[in-house]
Amino acid sequence: MKMGAIAVIGAGKWGQALHFALSFNQECYITSRTKKNIKNFVDLDFALDCEYLVIAIPAQEIRAWLKQNFKFKGQKILVASKGIEADTGAFLNDIYSSFIPDENIGFISGPSFAAEVIKALPCALVINSVSKNIYEEYSKFFPNFIKTYYSSDVIGAEVAGAYKNVLAIASGICEGLELGKNAQASLIARGLVEMYRFGKHFGAKESSFLGLSGAGDLFLTANSTMSRNYRVGLGLAKNRTLKDILDDLGEVAEGVKTAFAIDKLSIQYDIYLPIAKEVKLILEGKNPKDSLKDLLNK
Numbered sequence: 001m002k003m004g005a006i007a008v009i010g011a012g013k014w015g016q017a018l019h020f021a022l023s024f025n026q027e028c029y030i031t032s033r034t035k036k037n038i039k040n041f042v043d044l045d046f047a048l049d050c051e052y053l054v055i056a057i058p059a060q061e062i063r064a065w066l067k068q069n070f071k072f073k074g075q076k077i078l079v080a081s082k083g084i085e086a087d088t089g090a091f092l093n094d095i096y097s098s099f100i101p102d103e104n105i106g107f108i109s110g111p112s113f114a115a116e117v118i119k120a121l122p123c124a125l126v127i128n129s130v131s132k133n134i135y136e137e138y139s140k141f142f143p144n145f146i147k148t149y150y151s152s153d154v155i156g157a158e159v160a161g162a163y164k165n166v167l168a169i170a171s172g173i174c175e176g177l178e179l180g181k182n183a184q185a186s187l188i189a190r191g192l193v194e195m196y197r198f199g200k201h202f203g204a205k206e207s208s209f210l211g212l213s214g215a216g217d218l219f220l221t222a223n224s225t226m227s228r229n230y231r232v233g234l235g236l237a238k239n240r241t242l243k244d245i246l247d248d249l250g251e252v253a254e255g256v257k258t259a260f261a262i263d264k265l266s267i268q269y270d271i272y273l274p275i276a277k278e279v280k281l282i283l284e285g286k287n288p289k290d291s292l293k294d295l296l297n298k
């Protein structure tokens, strides 16, 4: 194994932004399914042999990707994806845990549009891991325009990062229906309560929802057309088909599949999650105006 070497896996928007940031203090490699003209682009085998691996592929692809490609030989993994597996309702940490010991895994969370990180604009991120060593080792790699914090609340970070994408869809719908800023702020605030209710069920800490991983990322994503999930919501409010919206987007909007995962878990564990439920129903074809009536009357 190449000790000390770092590689990003997945050269999409976030992978490329992280590669840019992680190249400030050291050489950083990057790989993807499709070969790209990026400095230090390497093949997958080269990347997998690095000690530090930052994985930035869509949540729904991770299980199959790990099964097909990954062999654990002591690598330290930083998971950059935000989503919950739709088919099973599995959290990413549980998927990774069956391939890699928990002490070797960290999760990045917090407000971080790739388009701003790749311009070296300042931001603050959380590295969540059961092992503080993972935080200490990875935080050294980040450039000085990114401030990193440590948290051991892996489930809190995961829930917040995944759930805010569903709420960003809801907020985009709110904007698309021209319901006004009062309605949008109410939706986001109740959304924060809802995502904490969900997280608490799985043992997440309240502080994660009050800080960068929860409120921070939710306020960012649910207020900006820079968010892909928000733009999905805008399209749904304008009665565009989901297929049409996603074809136009050309990038992943994790909230779509995650809405189905959350709905599955809400039924399985009997957790009251009215906003996520309506997002899932709208994705299945319910008229957003009917969802609004139902939310107001619940």
Ligand SMILES: NC(=O)C1=CN([C@@H]2O[C@H](COP(=O)(O)OP(=O)(O)OC[C@H]3O[C@@H](n4cnc5c(N)ncnc54)[C@H](OP(=O)(O)O)[C@@H]3O)[C@@H](O)[C@H]2O)C=CC1
Pocket: 010, 011, 012, 013, 014, 015, 016, 032, 033, 034, 035, 056, 057, 058, 059, 061, 065, 080, 081, 082, 083, 112, 113, 114, 115, 250, 251, 252, 254
């Ligand atoms: N964009 C952002 O601002 C942020 C994104 N994230 C999260 O990061 C994750 C990735 O997002 P983002 O980079 O923006 O998405 P993109 O759609 O831009 O890119 C997705 C990347 O995943 C790769 N990929 C897709 N399917 C597979 C597969 N089956 N096997 C291997 N690789 C695959 C693609 O490979 P290829 O290059 O070959 O097409 C591409 O590099 C998501 O979970 C997202 O929520 C988190 C924080 C910020």
Ligand SMILES: O=C(CO)COP(=O)(O)O
Pocket: 082, 110, 111, 112, 113, 114, 165, 168, 217, 220, 221, 226, 227, 228, 229, 230, 252, 253, 254
């Ligand atoms: O997670 C993000 C910013 O923190 C990116 O959000 P979108 O995937 O909705 O663009």
